[in-house]
Amino acid sequence: MKAIGGTVSERGRRGVYITSAAVAGVISGLVFLAATELMALLVAREASPVLAVGSFVIDVIPQPLKELAITTFGEYDKIALLVGLGLAVVIASAIAGVLQTARPPLGVIALAIAGALSVAAIVTRAGVTPLAFLPPVIGGVAGAAALHVLCRRLRAWQRSALAARRTSESASSTPVSPPGGTASLDRRRFFVLSGIVGASAVIVGLTARAVSAATSSVEAIRQRLRLPAPRSSVSIPAGAELDVPGITPLITPNADFYRVDTALTVPAIDPATWRLVVDGMVDQRVELSFDQLVAMGLDEYAITLTCVSNIVGGELVGNALWLGVPVRDILRLAGPQSGADMVLSRSIDGYTASTPLSALTDDGLDAILAVSMNGEPLPLEHGFPVRMVVPGLYGYVSATKWLTQLTVTTFEKDEAYWTPRGYSAEAPIKFSSRIDTPKLGKSVPAGRIPIAGVAWAQSVGIQAVEVSIDDGDWQQATLSTPINDDTWVQWVLEWDAVPGTHYVSVRAINKNGELQLEEPAPIAPDGSSGWQRSLISIT
Ligand SMILES: Nc1nc2c(c(=O)[nH]1)N[C@H]1C(S)=C(S)[C@@H](COP(=O)(O)O)O[C@H]1N2
Ligand SMILES: [Mo]
Numbered sequence: 001m002k003a004i005g006g007t008v009s010e011r012g013r014r015g016v017y018i019t020s021a022a023v024a025g026v027i028s029g030l031v032f033l034a035a036t037e038l039m040a041l042l043v044a045r046e047a048s049p050v051l052a053v054g055s056f057v058i059d060v061i062p063q064p065l066k067e068l069a070i071t072t073f074g075e076y077d078k079i080a081l082l083v084g085l086g087l088a089v090v091i092a093s094a095i096a097g098v099l100q101t102a103r104p105p106l107g108v109i110a111l112a113i114a115g116a117l118s119v120a121a122i123v124t125r126a127g128v129t130p131l132a133f134l135p136p137v138i139g140g141v142a143g144a145a146a147l148h149v150l151c152r153r154l155r156a157w158q159r160s161a162l163a164a165r166r167t168s169e170s171a172s173s174t175p176v177s178p179p180g181g182t183a184s185l186d187r188r189r190f191f192v193l194s195g196i197v198g199a200s201a202v203i204v205g206l207t208a209r210a211v212s213a214a215t216s217s218v219e220a221i222r223q224r225l226r227l228p229a230p231r232s233s234v235s236i237p238a239g240a241e242l243d244v245p246g247i248t249p250l251i252t253p254n255a256d257f258y259r260v261d262t263a264l265t266v267p268a269i270d271p272a273t274w275r276l277v278v279d280g281m282v283d284q285r286v287e288l289s290f291d292q293l294v295a296m297g298l299d300e301y302a303i304t305l306t307c308v309s310n311i312v313g314g315e316l317v318g319n320a321l322w323l324g325v326p327v328r329d330i331l332r333l334a335g336p337q338s339g340a341d342m343v344l345s346r347s348i349d350g351y352t353a354s355t356p357l358s359a360l361t362d363d364g365l366d367a368i369l370a371v372s373m374n375g376e377p378l379p380l381e382h383g384f385p386v387r388m389v390v391p392g393l394y395g396y397v398s399a400t401k402w403l404t405q406l407t408v409t410t411f412e413k414d415e416a417y418w419t420p421r422g423y424s425a426e427a428p429i430k431f432s433s434r435i436d437t438p439k440l441g442k443s444v445p446a447g448r449i450p451i452a453g454v455a456w457a458q459s460v461g462i463q464a465v466e467v468s469i470d471d472g473d474w475q476q477a478t479l480s481t482p483i484n485d486d487t488w489v490q491w492v493l494e495w496d497a498v499p500g501t502h503y504v505s506v507r508a509i510n511k512n513g514e515l516q517l518e519e520p521a522p523i524a525p526d527g528s529s530g531w532q533r534s535l536i537s538i539t
């Protein structure tokens with residue numbers, strides 16, 4: 001009897017100790033993160049280990065995994081990555097706690113290795129300041145100290161509990177002190193200390209993050225920035241916007257505009273220190289300040305941007321009014337030399353895109369350096385202070401955000417970020433059409449209903465959109481009046497809907513008379529194709 005009971009409670013006790021050790025480890029992990037955030041706020045804002053390790057992971061994970069992440073999590077791919085990293089930190093620090101309790105100083109050593117790895121991830125990133133190593137080092141020291149102290153308390157509790165059990169077993173009749181007297185005191189000490197340390201870490205860490213975000217001075221500079229009035233503005237023709245509930249608005253508000261980039265933290269560039277360098281195969285290297293750029297004269301352009309990762313029927317496409325300067329005017333200052341056929345545009349974070357030189361110098365194409373989006377300076381996440389926008393080319397080969405450099409070169413000599421990662425060096429947008437309403441999985445009452453959406457063929461223009469219901473004849477949809485050939489158009493087809501589920505397909509014809517590609521293609525290497533065929537349910 002006694003032996004069996006003893007074994008069970010022995011197991012229960014071990015469970016309690018292991019859990020407590022894991023808790024001590026997680027709290028030490030929190031101390032590490034909080035101390036690092038605090039130091040990062042004080043000496044080097046870019047030196048947050050979670051973000052640095054995350055950026056490192058983004059750069060090294062294989063392409064198919066990256067695609068899986070984008071298709072699974074969409075816009076939230078970075079949040080998913082951060083959640084995953086957070087979980088990894090919790091698990092690793094729990095293990096460090098158990099190690100440190102069972103075999104000190106194994107846990108402290110494990111934490112030191114993690115600290116050293118995050119130092120490596122931080123100092124190897126582009127554009128770090130000299131003190132960037134300091135936050136993870138200080139964080140590592142603080143975390144190790146917390147781990148050491150908490151696990152020592154935990155072992156003290158274990159020892160006094162063991163001693164108490166021995167005394168009560170040998171002197172079963174009249175114990176000298178109440179059983180577990182010092183043990184329960186030691187237990188309380190461990191939990192009180194853990195609570196205080198854990199709560200302080202959370203408060204310090206969250207405050208440091210919040211202060212860092214709130215005092216982001218570049219956002220304040222952006223808010224105050226006054227751009228010169230544009231010389232021309234886009235006139236929106238009558239009939240450019242159809243009055244159909246559920247259709248995509250003609251102009252995508254900035255807050256709803258899709259965002260795709262490799263930047264885990266949005267670069268913060270002060271326009272006062274921003275410079276654009278034009279170099280490479282040019283007659284003379286040119287350097288422009290932000291004021292010099294906008295002084296060249298701003299004009300307004302309406303251009304629809306599309307991501308190569310947009311699947312058929314997808315949401316990675318948006319239309320905006322941009323203020324900018326033609327890229328050809330800037331290239332002309334430098335004088336591209338013969339033999340050059342590409343411009344490698346570079347972002348402050350090292351990202352690059354390869355754009356055919358001809359797409360940037362062609363008088364008939366409005367390739368621009370944009371400084372404003374829908375009436376305000378570019379939002380930070382859309383490339384503040386300057387980005388490129390080229391009608392007719394996917395974003396990854398043209399729309400470089402946080403632009404700092406244009407290098408005139410050749411496709412043979414240079415390649416861009418996505419080229420060795422499975423995407424084509426050149427990628428014109430495959431023109432396409434999308435059904436916005438009725439939405440898949442949302443039933444609509446029978447009667448006369450609009451089937452509507454958008455279609456785009458940047459730089460060529462949309463001539464017609466055709467709709468087929470239940471694989472019947474192709475019917476001409478009504479188009480909105482296009483702003484220009486660089487923007488999408490809205491389309492609508494009125495239909496007398498009868499109850500049941502129905503297939504609706506859509507396809508576009510561009511102004512060259514070409515039919516949208518029917519053959520389905522995945523997004524890699526140069527963009528998806530195929531006709532969207534959606535299921536709608538009528539009740
Ligand atoms: N610096 C930088 N610019 C970039 C990218 C990037 O990863 N880094 N991604 C490109 C891609 S793939 C697209 S589709 C567009 C998206 O622009 P948006 O986020 O403003 O919609 O930006 C392009 N410019
Ligand atoms: Mo993209």
